[in-house]
Amino acid sequence: MTLSKPLQLGVLLYPAFELLDVFGPLEMFASLGAERVRIHTIAATPGPVPSALGMDGPSGPSVVADLAFDDVPALDVLLVPGGVGTIAALGDERLLAFLASSAADTAIVASVCSGSALLAKAGVLDGHRATSNKQFFSLATAQSDKVRWVEAARWVDDGRVVTSSGVSAGMDMALALIARLFDVSTAEAVAVGTEYTWHRDAEVDPFVAYLNHAGASR
């Protein structure tokens, strides 16, 4: 697929999304500036969407969704965050239908943390290699047996679908995507500008020792 200029990046928001799942990657992409990227925030309906406060549901800061599912333009990259709200979102048929249809038209679908559970349930990861966060790994794996789940990975780049491990791993994945979509020196400049020590090897997972198959709700 040919990419747009500027790159059209959409990010899904839903109640009790995890803050850094969204804003870690968005920080890296936003650093590219208006000539290189445009960011669209997307939800079932436009307006404020509350983030998660830890495991305690949607009582964190609210972020404004600019677009409803039906109004999303053609995207190059769709970013799907995780968070405790993933559990409720797994039962949201409109959200899952949006992911399935959007993925068909989008060059790259990327997830952070339990966002891959949503993509798995929507069928977007069928036949792909993918990962998820350590603390609720089986929340993802329980959604589909058509996915080749990878336990030890900071992120997994499987071409059109790119999934990262928990929360902070989204920043490393985002820099890898910037390196792929632009070039490595651009990604390196973003990392320096944000004073971020980029964890560059997708296969080195500092948190694999914490892999926990408990926590799956189904």
Place this chain on the structure above:
Amino acid sequence: MTLSKPLQLGVLLYPAFELLDVFGPLEMFASLGAERVRIHTIAATPGPVPSALGMDGPSGPSVVADLAFDDVPALDVLLVPGGVGTIAALGDERLLAFLASSAADTAIVASVCSGSALLAKAGVLDGHRATSNKQFFSLATAQSDKVRWVEAARWVDDGRVVTSSGVSAGMDMALALIARLFDVSTAEAVAVGTEYTWHRDAEVDPFVAYLNHAGASR
């Protein structure tokens, strides 16, 4: 000062704030859950506040400010982000007055990136040791000669004022604050839960080689 339970954490928002300056630290604090922390988003007027899109001004995603300056309750921690919007905010007398008065009543005032330029101009850093981000270091130092500016630091904990270097350094500072306000094992649990490799030594600054005294607007 005795701290509240839950901890009352305020975060300043202003147009073209840097996303990760806000949401890196908030991710770490939000991970503590509702029993241990309450987060207040603060701006001149309540409602959506647009973030920065790189250096291109306030065209990033908008975050909802819950409270106006005059409605902020007693806080334990006030977080002040940087971003390209700092330059305009340095001319905002109401914002600077809020910082000065709020700092007098708050146990800890913490900044990320060029947020320390605002604190310096508001007089909050007078007599304190403080740091700022690498790319616009002299934007901060130009605001006050009563601050002992530290060039090489991931963050500087000077008791009531705690300032971090650029963008990502705010996450390391936030974990250090959680260790100080709760305990080290709580901070370590947050780092593991967010799969974040905590950079624990405030004095080790991986980006000091990029220190740039250019970029000061005054």
